[in-house]
Amino acid sequence: MALPYEFDYAKPASLQDVLVLLAEKGRGARILAGGTDLANELKQGFRVPDVLIDIKGLAELQKIEIRDQRLSIGALVTFSDIRLSGVIRDHAYVLYEAAGLVASPGVRNRATMVGNICSAVACMDSASPLLVHNAMVHCLSMEGERLVPVQKWFVDNRKTLIKEKELVTHVSIPLSSVKCAGAYQKMMRYTGEDLAAANVGVLLFADGRCHVAFGSVGPTPKRSAKLESHFKTKGVNKGSIEEACAMLPGIIKPISDVRASKEYRMHMTKVMLERAVIQAIDRLKVPTLIRG
């Protein structure tokens, strides 16, 4: 029936009220958005809160909008919202593609992208796309706004740079002035619920730059500067892709667990890297699309 411990619940009507409550309760407060991770976590009793702060009353956190040449995605935007957003499809295609592979529609209808990067489980789907899109995490507290590049956000499995008393209000992605195209590849046993045993995000620019990020092959998702400079020097072509795949054992450190062995993960990450880069090359050729 009820969970075996008690906590309070608050649903503030303004952002200011959320920040005041966060400042007051500190570590005892947990933010509740979609709750798909939080409910599971509380059922397991990892960390019992004093109060759940439900932010679903705050309309300003539901927005997907372009402001000052940045695409901004609010803390209440669900993966289903992302799949229905033409703006995200046009400016952050890797994220759009990944959102369609998160769990199942019944979870995507509730789970938020910001919640995904705040839970920061190593196999999350949002991280590789946000990494290749150079996203920025916007944290708000009574002291004001703090910006953290997503490249620095993830510290360890389930650990981020968020501070006590802070709320992530939104994530923003710079619009690219250079034409670009990307792809997301996810290794899973079946569609419709599985977590990624490994994933790869690629964003290729018409000027030759190629951003590459990996998830679920280490404690945190990561961009690879080594691969990116490899593609910069050698260009993006069949030969350089093969070389990149051969470099992977020096770049990622997968482990063996219940979902896959480290050898299988390593092999499949090579396969997915090749597929993602080739997809990005093909998509970049489509003349009418200017997609991030």
Added chain:
Amino acid sequence: MKKISFSLNGEQRFVYITPNEILLDVLRYKMGTKSPKCGCDTGDCGACTILLNGKAVRSCLIFAVEVESQDIVTLEGISRDGLTPLQKALIEHNAFQCGYCAPGMILSATELINSNPHPGEEEIKEAISGNLCRCTGYQPVIDAIKHATKKH
């Protein structure tokens, strides 16, 4: 105890709860609505699916306190005026055996049909993904949804 009120299958209802109560349990044991079921209790299996403001969601991952003033429809609510064409097609296709996954399958497909009356096979598969069936193996479910939604 906190009093919450919300629309359940078209009726305004209220119930006393504490914030640590899960919606699935409240629906089943306090409201007598037995179609959402507890399968995995972690959001993987779909047996606890309900429509919240028209969208299929996992009631095992929602706290009851969150649904104040919201609109909930369960399987009981979609067939109050008799079986829907989708349900009739599922029966004709012998789509279920034990029936444990049926409410989740039906509500997921109902959400799909409401926004997309003539879905393709891939769209059907995507919509019911995350509803785990251990009896009939999905194909008759897909066939029935196809049958119920084909253009005449």
